[in-house]
Amino acid sequence: MISDAVKELEKKITDKDLTVGIIGLGYVGLPLSLTFMYKGCRVLGFDLDPIKIEKIRVGQSYIKHIAAEKLTAFINQHLFEATDDFSRLGEPDALLICVPTPLTKSREPDLQYIIATAEAIARQLRPGQMVVLESTTYPGTTVEVLQPILEKNGLMAGRDFILAFSPEREDPGNPSFGTATIPKVVGGTDEYSSHLTQQLYGIAIERVVPVSSTQAAELTKLLENIFRSVNIALVNELKVLCHRMNINICEVIEAASTKPFGFMPFYPGPGLGGHCIPIDPFYLTSKAREYDLQTKFIELAGEINSSMPYYVIQRTQEALNEKSKSLKGAKVLVLGAAYKKDVDDPRESPSFKLMELLLQKGAEVQYNDPRIPVLLPRRQHALDLTSIELTAETLSAFDCILLATDHSVYDYDFIWQHAQLIIDTRNVYRTKEQLTKVYFA
Numbered sequence: 001m002i003s004d005a006v007k008e009l010e011k012k013i014t015d016k017d018l019t020v021g022i023i024g025l026g027y028v029g030l031p032l033s034l035t036f037m038y039k040g041c042r043v044l045g046f047d048l049d050p051i052k053i054e055k056i057r058v059g060q061s062y063i064k065h066i067a068a069e070k071l072t073a074f075i076n077q078h079l080f081e082a083t084d085d086f087s088r089l090g091e092p093d094a095l096l097i098c099v100p101t102p103l104t105k106s107r108e109p110d111l112q113y114i115i116a117t118a119e120a121i122a123r124q125l126r127p128g129q130m131v132v133l134e135s136t137t138y139p140g141t142t143v144e145v146l147q148p149i150l151e152k153n154g155l156m157a158g159r160d161f162i163l164a165f166s167p168e169r170e171d172p173g174n175p176s177f178g179t180a181t182i183p184k185v186v187g188g189t190d191e192y193s194s195h196l197t198q199q200l201y202g203i204a205i206e207r208v209v210p211v212s213s214t215q216a217a218e219l220t221k222l223l224e225n226i227f228r229s230v231n232i233a234l235v236n237e238l239k240v241l242c243h244r245m246n247i248n249i250c251e252v253i254e255a256a257s258t259k260p261f262g263f264m265p266f267y268p269g270p271g272l273g274g275h276c277i278p279i280d281p282f283y284l285t286s287k288a289r290e291y292d293l294q295t296k297f298i299e300l301a302g303e304i305n306s307s308m309p310y311y312v313i314q315r316t317q318e319a320l321n322e323k324s325k326s327l328k329g330a331k332v333l334v335l336g337a338a339y340k341k342d343v344d345d346p347r348e349s350p351s352f353k354l355m356e357l358l359l360q361k362g363a364e365v366q367y368n369d370p371r372i373p374v375l376l377p378r379r380q381h382a383l384d385l386t387s388i389e390l391t392a393e394t395l396s397a398f399d400c401i402l403l404a405t406d407h408s409v410y411d412y413d414f415i416w417q418h419a420q421l422i423i424d425t426r427n428v429y430r431t432k433e434q435l436t437k438v439y440f441a
Contacts, residue, residue: 019093020043021043021096022046023096024047025047025098028098028170029045029098030063031179037080041203057075087124089120109137114133114135131162134167136167136225136283138218147163147189150163157190158190164214167185169182169221180206183207183209184208184209186209226280229272229278230298233304235249235253236305268308269425270441271350278348323420327361330363331398332363333368334355337349337352338351338371341406342371343371374387392414395414399421401421416438
């Protein structure tokens with residue numbers, strides 16, 4: 001039996017006259033907020049970081065690909081407000097949870113942020129609200145973890161409030177697809193909840209894709225990222241083989257890509273980065289153990305990808321040895337701290353592991369990244385560095401330049417002219433005249 005309050009929620013969604021609450025205003029939550037505001041919805045954003053709240057209040061953007069002018073315009077129209085006061089969670093009509101889901105040190109799912117958010121919502125939850133989890137997690141999280149917490153005060157999902165899962169599919173820096181144009185998968189705890197959640201996202205997203213359950217929606221996101229992880233592991237392993245065979249793996253991939261069917265290109269690198277691919281597959285491997293199944297293929301891909309920074313350091317040592325130099329005491333400049341080109345997102349970047357390994361082996365390490373001017377100690381690393389300027393004098397002073405992130409803004413000819421030695425993990429330098437000082441890794 002659907003309550004009158006939920007029926008009123010359906011009317012608000014139909015009339016597009018509602019307030020959407022976004023919990024977590026990071027690389028997923030802030031773009032999602034803008035997508036709803038473009039359609040005239042009011043957004044109340046929640047975040048624990050007072051710096052983010054203050055920047056939004058004064059119309060400043062802390063994500064490079066989101067213009068401050070957009071935030072200011074919506075703030076002036078009274079469509080956007082951000083707060084760290086979680087006692088206001090009862091105000092929005094729909095609450096979309098976009099909080100981190102990291103791994104523990106033993107690579108087990110860490111649901112502390114989801115649980116804390118659910119408990120905060122439960123204290124304020126009122127009849128007629130919608131709660132949607134967007135954070136990537138293992139199948140069953142919505143109904144096994146979130147639902148019992150939200151129902152502990154007597155309200156029931158599907159009757160008094162709506163509960164669903166809809167995985168985020170954000171790709172920062174992608175010029176072809178934005179939040180509004182990436183199809184949105186939705187799975188509710190029941191048919192009506194799924195229907196109403198589809199209606200909500202249909203306001204802002206061009207295409208909504210329904211699935212039969214929250215578990216199916218949760219697994220959809222994991223499959224997407226496991227697919228990428230496995231294929232990247234394949235080309236990473238082939239890269240190691242190709243180095244030994246003196247074959248350029250990227251040339252091979254590009255040639256194979258000319259086949260108009262049955263092939264999709266993936267490219268090797270110094271390791272995996274970002275908030276998805278290095279983490280998400282292990283959410284499924286952990287859950288699979290409950291069903292007495294070892295996901296060997298997924299775990300092997302993870303092992304290969306995790307080994308790549310070590311391989312890059314090995315290649316760096318070999319390159320220095322050929323120059324009659326030792327890695328211990330060598331001055332190494334790492335180019336790029338972002339996890340991929342042309343973004344300002346350092347989460348899980350392989351550059352951190354590379355720098356830590358270099359330091360452990362006694363190298364003197366600096367870095368440059370025009371999009372990430374400062375590295376402060378964080379959960380995934382203990383580095384405390386400031387990006388240095390790339391000048392002719394700076395480049396020539398280093399024994400080795402390790403190219404980890406191939407930002408488009410880099411002047412690669414200038415770097416090549418003044419560097420003593422370049423370790424190229426991104427296949428930027430391919431012409432024969434450059435190979436005298438370039439070593440591929």
